[in-house]
Amino acid sequence: xxxxxxxxxxxxxxxxxxxxxxxxxxxxxxxxxxxxxxxxxxxxxxxxxxxxxxxxxxxxxxxxxxxxxxxxxxxxxxxxxxxxxxxxxxxxxxxxxxxx
Numbered sequence: 001x002x003x004x005x006x007x008x009x010x011x012x013x014x015x016x017x018x019x020x021x022x023x024x025x026x027x028x029x030x031x032x033x034x035x036x037x038x039x040x041x042x043x044x045x046x047x048x049x050x051x052x053x054x055x056x057x058x059x060x061x062x063x064x065x066x067x068x069x070x071x072x073x074x075x076x077x078x079x080x081x082x083x084x085x086x087x088x089x090x091x092x093x094x095x096x097x098x099x100x
Contacts, residue, residue, distance in 0.1 A: 007031055008039050015056040017081045019098035020091055022060045029100065040065065056081075056098075064089040 007030035015021050021029075023036035032038070043054045055077040059065045064074050064085075075089055083096050 004030075004032060004035075004038070005042055008042055009052055012043075012052055012054065012057060014100065015053055015098050017053075018083060018096070020056050020058050020062075020078070020083065020093070020096050021098045022062075022093075023057060023065075024060055025097075026057060036060075058091060062091045062093040064091075 008026055011026050011029045012021070023039040024033075026039045027033060027035040030039075039057070043052075043057060046052060046054055055074045064071050064078075066074055071089065075085055078085060078091070083091060085091050
């Protein structure tokens with residue numbers, strides 16, 4: 001695994017239950033500011049059954065970026081951790097954003 005993936009996965013692994021982080025925040029904390037899209041691509045390539053809490057990563061608007069079944073799966077996982085979402089999948093970053 002390359003250094004970029006190791007760094008972003010290490011940051012994502014630290015997001016506590018009940019909190020979220022944005023793609024851009026993950027990129028910055030991993031030492032790669034400006035690489036938010038690369039974070040999304042890396043998460044999209046996770047192997048089935050990965051233990052990484054990928055579902056705690058959302059976009060900068062406080063929304064789930066996924067579509068269809070994946071959108072519902074992420075919303076269910078976040079709700080199970082006590083995170084409140086609007087019906088359209090919006091999360092209040094002021095309340096739920098992880099502050100490491």
